[in-house]
Amino acid sequence: MKTNSKNKIIIVDDHLLFSQSLELLIKSFGDYEVIERFENGKVFIDYIEENNDAEINLVLLDVNMPVLDGLSTMKWLKDFRPDLKVIALSVNDDEEIIIKMITNGAKGYLLKDTSPEIFKEAIECVIEKGFYFTELVSGMLINKVNSDNKKINLKEKEIVFIKHACTEMTYKEIASEMCLSPKTIDGYRESLFDKLEIKTRIGLVLYAIKHKIVFV
Amino acid sequence: MKTNSKNKIIIVDDHLLFSQSLELLIKSFGDYEVIERFENGKVFIDYIEENNDAEINLVLLDVNMPVLDGLSTMKWLKDFRPDLKVIALSVNDDEEIIIKMITNGAKGYLLKDTSPEIFKEAIECVIEKGFYFTELVSGMLINKVNSDNKKINLKEKEIVFIKHACTEMTYKEIASEMCLSPKTIDGYRESLFDKLEIKTRIGLVLYAIKHKIVFV
DNA sequence: TTAAAAAAGGGGATATTTCCCCTTGTCCTA
DNA sequence: TAGGACAAGGGGAAATATCCCCTTTTTTAA
Known part of the structure; x- marks a missing residue:
């Protein structure tokens, strides 16, 4: 009415x-x-x-x-x-x-x-x-x-790793910070490089900022 | 009037x-x-x-x-x-x-x-x-x-270098891109690390983004 | 005008990153 | 219940990044 x-x-x-x-x-x-x-x-x-x-x-x-x-x-x-x-x-x-x-x-x-x-x-x-x-x-x-398939979803541990990777810590320091072996960290890194189609840690930092995983 | x-x-x-x-x-x-x-x-x-x-x-x-x-x-x-x-x-x-x-x-x-x-x-x-x-x-x-003294001013070449450092290029590639010797690039890097009080290229990337030298 | 920076570049060493291929459990499911 | 995915971790090597100390030429400033 x-x-x-x-x-x-x-x-x-x-x-x-x-x-x-x-x-x-x-x-x-x-x-x-x-x-x-x-x-x-x-x-x-x-x-x-x-x-x-x-x-x-x-x-x-x-x-x-x-x-x-x-x-x-x-x-x-x-x-x-x-x-x-x-x-x-x-x-x-x-x-x-x-x-x-x-x-x-x-x-x-x-x-x-x-x-x-x-x-x-x-x-x-x-x-x-x-x-x-x-x-x-x-x-x-x-x-x-049209692009809803290839969506990337990151696990909690990966997010934590990414946050650390966006600092001046070395991977060794990150490993000790996260109580994991440096080799495990290396595994996270490699799998993320693959998943996010990047080649360097710099790429990871840029990705993290662009996708608001970390803030500057 | x-x-x-x-x-x-x-x-x-x-x-x-x-x-x-x-x-x-x-x-x-x-x-x-x-x-x-x-x-x-x-x-x-x-x-x-x-x-x-x-x-x-x-x-x-x-x-x-x-x-x-x-x-x-x-x-x-x-x-x-x-x-x-x-x-x-x-x-x-x-x-x-x-x-x-x-x-x-x-x-x-x-x-x-x-x-x-x-x-x-x-x-x-x-x-x-x-x-x-x-x-x-x-x-x-x-x-x-009250804090006008310790101001940092970057030269044009440094800015260009920083922009390149915020990509997945290696320093060698950056050097060739900027038509400079890798050693000169190394010099830029070192002087910037000193000036900006950072220790890694990651730190440089974070600085560049925070200060809007590059955009994500 | 002289001394001090700065810009470009080099040698050489060490640390870190990146890559590839591998092992061992665990958990899930077809 | 065998196979597969996955998390954690390892060996080893090559590529990059980082550091420190050096030379030469040009610019800048006192």
Whole structure:
């Protein structure tokens, strides 16, 4: 049953300047009103829990936030409020995170350099049709299903080894640190070189950083 | 000569959603108008060059932009239009970049999670008094002058070598790539190990990534 | 203008990394 | 229940990386 009142939108974003400004932009579209704004996932979830029956037509959810980030928030929504429609907003086009947001139920994923026109279109589309994906995102989804086989999964010990390999320790020192024989460490190394298609420890370090196994 | 017209502001930010929204926020403050918006430093500079006599009271300059970023833009302004008052806007509080923006003439540095109230205050302050620094930034400036001695500056050749060292090439290969003797490369390596207080090539890679000499 | 750095390169030694092929248990499953 | 995958570990060799001490020429600074 469609009432003639405006669509109710919630913004969750820690960039106050952005979130407050965005509210004005959305208002200027006419058919929408921003009923609440929150600065991280935690306070948003607190609100949802206490206002379980509030009418919410759309949630604009930032991905990078302190306290409770967009992905964790999305996972919570998937479990407790899968009915809420969410468009994820982010500055980065990291495939990993985009896929994760969508598999956890986001109905759209927009970069913050999206034009206001596309943004308006996306909002309308999600509220009416239920989803909106840009070419960027569609491409990633296709890319994903086509390469979902050869996925690399590392074991806990390997992760620990990689973290150590990203320091100035020698393998001998790493072995003693991990209470394993240097030869075992050598085995880990060789198997990882093979698995990750790299040839040197430098390659391992670059891989680890790129895949966020270690942070710099 | 102060006219009774509104203060003229330019926004330079690649996040269209943000920049268009911000314009609305600024308008809502009353005393200001956004006369132009640009999505990177390049198009902004093009505009400035062609409108040398335009009245501009304040520039809001994003730091992270494609094509020509905030810092490069700031450096250009320092050389050609040091009269323009600039507030840098950014999501990151990286000390390095903040210091650089300020030493290149930025009159203020605000994070995008600033509240609209502080933002308004900053705008007023910069236009009237000429600068506005938050505690975060002041702290960094103090921190800076207290540790300005032991600064490391790398030469162009060293930078090139470091970039190569962050690949799976051997030093011999790097030497041939750079048209230098392997022994010279060894010299670069040793001098860098000394200068950067590291002991292995792994340490060099970590340094390079942390200091944004290479990207992953 | 003279002394001190710096840039390019070398000799030679030791330590570390990388590679390939092997053994011994254990656990799982077809 | 035999075969296979896998974790831990070993031998041994070649390739790389690291270190220390040296020469020559050019630049820079006092």
